[in-house]
Amino acid sequence: MTTSHPFREAERRAHTEGPFDPEEVRLANRNSGLLLEALRHDVTPAGLHYLLNHFDVPYVADGTWQVDIAGRVKRRAVLSLDEIKKLPARTLPVTLECAGNGRAAMMPRYQSMPWLYEAVGTAEWTGTPLRHALDQAGLLDDAIEISFIGADRGFDRGHEHSYGRSLRRDVALSDDVLLVWAMNGQPLLPQHGYPLRLVVAGWYGMASVKWLARIEALDKPYDGFQQVNTYMYRADANATPVPVSHIRVKSLMVPPGIPDWYTRHRLVAAGPTPLFGRAWSGGGVPIARVEVGIDGVWHDAELDPPQGKFAWRGWRSQWNAEPGEHVLSCRATDADGETQPLEARWDMGGFGNNVVQCVHATVR
């Protein structure tokens, strides 16, 4: 699936505690995050959902798309978009987060897309459970993984490849893995995978392959670049890599008050101040508790009703803001007892950072 190539620029990537290189800024300009104030919306409005695309957004003319289902199947199937849309439909609210969210807050940081807090969003995805499409081809008994290949193609660290990922057979057959053609009741936007993408509910975003062109059933583990060369937790170069999968428990707040343009530091008027935001976890595990920290003193927040097994949950609290400098935080705990750390857990690639958010505010 990969071929080597003379590009060697990427080898300049390093771990650093220093300022940011132009390449990182270029990626920050290309990829876009949720504006934190948009955490107000149960469903993230179009254009505010985070976006991380490795390569260019492919141009797709209307009416031409088809998906090839091949490999360890009884009969190869080539399905048009219209044929896929005739399969049983399901709409699911799902919170997706980039596995690299928080990378730029890790010290030292790995040079890649320098996310801070904002690589998250919630949409109502409409599609069909993948298993209905797989039924058209019929998986052979020896198919242990299903791979998903997008139409987006490029290089990473000298390797040319189309973006691809795989899922274990049992995961792929779950009702929560969807072949999606609509987002918030509208056809997918080009940058979100038009006309067809995968959405793997409960997983970090790298699993939800966009511009899905090919599905292949495999009798051995998929060895694509994005499966084996990245999206791995590694404490150091010698550690056994652990694949990134489910989203880790996390919460964010809408920063109160008004911002300074350049620093985004907040000014808040003294007095009772509502604090609110969202909390989520992966793998369908519910949020059990959200705490709000004011200068390191923690209180329980009130939880809004759940929006669905895979969607973030609202929370709210009240803060009696007193004049001075303050640090505001929120910390979520899920039903498995997992909670957000106060200091970022180190990872070589900057993956899975669910450290508590800190909002610095001046009250007057």
Add this chain to the structure above:
Amino acid sequence: MTTSHPFREAERRAHTEGPFDPEEVRLANRNSGLLLEALRHDVTPAGLHYLLNHFDVPYVADGTWQVDIAGRVKRRAVLSLDEIKKLPARTLPVTLECAGNGRAAMMPRYQSMPWLYEAVGTAEWTGTPLRHALDQAGLLDDAIEISFIGADRGFDRGHEHSYGRSLRRDVALSDDVLLVWAMNGQPLLPQHGYPLRLVVAGWYGMASVKWLARIEALDKPYDGFQQVNTYMYRADANATPVPVSHIRVKSLMVPPGIPDWYTRHRLVAAGPTPLFGRAWSGGGVPIARVEVGIDGVWHDAELDPPQGKFAWRGWRSQWNAEPGEHVLSCRATDADGETQPLEARWDMGGFGNNVVQCVHATVR
């Protein structure tokens, strides 16, 4: 309109040739640009139009918005959104570009939003010429400027203010200054000014005030922070500031081939390669010519039919790509004879950079 404030963080901003500070990366994460491959689309899809918001996106509950028209008018008018929508409607395709586009490519650069090429987009805006709303209040003869105040509020360099700009009376009364409630046939998205904004066709984006809450007719020049303290061309600290207004002539190409993830360097297959993109100018001045430069040798590109007086114009060319390293550029000239420079014109605030784009490509 402004009050001083203890925030002093912004004073760390400087001119630099060095790497990027975390504040610049935070702004790049908040503000989002057009993906260059989306230049293919005549009208930029939702979520791909550039976005530069100084402060937070205000939250607006449905059905509550009204606009106050006051100052040097015969009778103060408070118009609801429904009342404004009953005024004569006009839909206009308009290319908007951020005045700071290209700032990060200026050396040294001013520390602010570090745009490279991508702060541009074209939408079909639906609204009513502003003059119809002003007629509801009746401008007095001594009104020489009209100011426009948004609901977004924050600090810049220690000054608290709501975002506001003004236009000269004669400009404001033009048919090409619209009070807009729809973008590409849909209600405005929150981040694009829902429910009502100004669109000043032919001007850089700072004039097109979002979340428009108040219109005031003035008998003296407007002195709001965003009018007098920024968006000024200045060659040095002692130069007389020249207000930023019309968009300067510019063009961009869709980078050919496929990218490297980190550097965005391009790989192109040898052989005939279509090159295409968009060109635009400000003030309604048509594009007269686009040239494509291959390693510094220039050829005329073919122009697509115009899309409207204020919208970008497509262009296309063919490149016989030969193996090796190449630099691709495009250069537009408008009907006034203005053309893009080969080196960025210096400006202290990084405004109005219309230097030709350079795309580095390896052909094999």
